Amino acid sequence: MPRNREKKNQKSAPYRIWGENLDIEAIRQMDNACSLPISVKGALMPDAHKGYGLPIGGVLAVKNAVIPYAVGVDIACRVKMSVLDLPFQEYEKNRGKFKIALETETRFGVGQGFARPRQHRVMNDNWSFCPQVRNLKDKAWKQLGTSGSGNHFAEFGQLMLEKNDFGLEKGIYLALLTHSGSRGTGAAIAKHYSALAKKLHPELPRHLNNLAWLDLKSSEGEEYWQAMELMGRYASANHDIIHTGVLHHLGAISILSLENHHNFAWKEQLGHREVIVHRKGATPAGKDVPGIIPGSMASPTFIVRGLGNEAAMCSAAHGAGRKMSRTAAMKKFKQSDMIKLLNQRGITLISAGIDEIPMAYKSIETVMDQQKDLVEILGRFDPKLVKMAPPDRYAKKRTGKK
DNA sequence: ATGTCC
Numbered sequence: 001m002p003r004n005r006e007k008k009n010q011k012s013a014p015y016r017i018w019g020e021n022l023d024i025e026a027i028r029q030m031d032n033a034c035s036l037p038i039s040v041k042g043a044l045m046p047d048a049h050k051g052y053g054l055p056i057g058g059v060l061a062v063k064n065a066v067i068p069y070a071v072g073v074d075i076a077c078r079v080k081m082s083v084l085d086l087p088f089q090e091y092e093k094n095r096g097k098f099k100i101a102l103e104t105e106t107r108f109g110v111g112q113g114f115a116r117p118r119q120h121r122v123m124n125d126n127w128s129f130c131p132q133v134r135n136l137k138d139k140a141w142k143q144l145g146t147s148g149s150g151n152h153f154a155e156f157g158q159l160m161l162e163k164n165d166f167g168l169e170k171g172i173y174l175a176l177l178t179h180s181g182s183r184g185t186g187a188a189i190a191k192h193y194s195a196l197a198k199k200l201h202p203e204l205p206r207h208l209n210n211l212a213w214l215d216l217k218s219s220e221g222e223e224y225w226q227a228m229e230l231m232g233r234y235a236s237a238n239h240d241i242i243h244t245g246v247l248h249h250l251g252a253i254s255i256l257s258l259e260n261h262h263n264f265a266w267k268e269q270l271g272h273r274e275v276i277v278h279r280k281g282a283t284p285a286g287k288d289v290p291g292i293i294p295g296s297m298a299s300p301t302f303i304v305r306g307l308g309n310e311a312a313m314c315s316a317a318h319g320a321g322r323k324m325s326r327t328a329a330m331k332k333f334k335q336s337d338m339i340k341l342l343n344q345r346g347i348t349l350i351s352a353g354i355d356e357i358p359m360a361y362k363s364i365e366t367v368m369d370q371q372k373d374l375v376e377i378l379g380r381f382d383p384k385l386v387k388m389a390p391p392d393r394y395a396k397k398r399t400g401k402k
Numbered sequence: 403a404t405g406t407c408c
Binding site for chain 2 (some may be wrong): 041073074077110111148149150151152181182183184186187188191200263
């Protein structure tokens with residue numbers, strides 16, 4: 001539904017909403033994004049909620065420009081699944097070994113890296129095309145193979161493939177699922193280029209400030225694009241290291257691997273013209289494109305195949321979406337509430353903050369129902385062993401303040 | 403989501 005509140009004499013780009021009763025703030029942010037003179041078309045996914053500039057769950061096509069905060073702070077945030085060659089029962093027989101594998105092969109928490117950094121060919125890429133990126137190379141190296149914080153996780157679970165697919169037979173498998181991004185490096189790049197975009201667009205009113213863009217033909221725009229693509233390869237390397245390390249630790253091999261970004265921008269065709277499509281907290285869902293849509297730590301993740309719906313610019317939700325802020329969740333629930341729920345569902349939690357409690361999320365099943373015209377479900381993954389960042393030691397202080 | 407100005 002096109003909206004046109006900000007400028008009466010200039011037509012806003014149209015956008016459609018999937019899902020019901022979405023966060024009013026997210027809708028307002030989408031209105032704002034579609035009112036930009038560069039905007040061509042938008043879409044709002046059923047897991048949408050408020051973010052910086054573009055909402056999480058926002059899809060935005062623009063002309064010849066890129067908006068750093070429409071890509072997101074965690075540039076190239078990504079999910080990856082590896083199906084193991086071990087039967088699922090192998091996990092039940094030897095949980096301790098799987099736990100140690102997750103503990104050993106990645107690191108969680110803000111600022112965390114490896115004391116003995118991992119190696120990856122992505123570090124041989126060009127990191128010297130601008131000073132901002134060059135100065136971050138050392139941090140990026142130390143954080144290779146880490147998972148970060150927030151909603152990021154590493155987990156083992158049971159994958160149920162609904163039919164013969166991906167060269168595998170219908171049935172039950174043991175799988176590793178991870179959610180990580182470009183860590184401190186990507187965040188620093190996002191922050192730098194968004195500040196630069198704001199400086200280049202002093203004419204933007206305050207409510208559009210976080211949507212400041214870089215012209216793709218400008219040196220700044222080209223530089224951001226190059227940095228964003230490097231972060232794409234870097235985030236992919238992080239998952240690669242985790243999966244290679246964990247599987248090696250277990251003496252397992254991968255019989256199927258699936259992965260996708262959900263914070264990124266792509267050059268795509270929209271009708272006859274080339275546009276830049278930003279997907280911020282949105283899964284690419286082009287025709288027959290496989291994707292992963294995670295729920296919370298106690299609800300399923302869905303393996304999907306895109307239906308190529310053009311109204312949504314070939315996109316889908318990237319998860320259940322929060323229904324409660326982190327602060328509200330920390331105020332309302334205790335650690336024991338989380339443990340109780342996980343026990344009921346037979347899930348072992350290694351660590352997580354209360355702000356990630358499943359009750360703070362919408363129902364993933366509802367979100368999937370609301371996007372039946374965007375993706376087809378091919379399988380579900382039920383988490384069994386979950387690791388997330390341990391509680392933030394300032395969390396209590398912050399909730400106390402509000 | 404990050405990292406530190408708490």
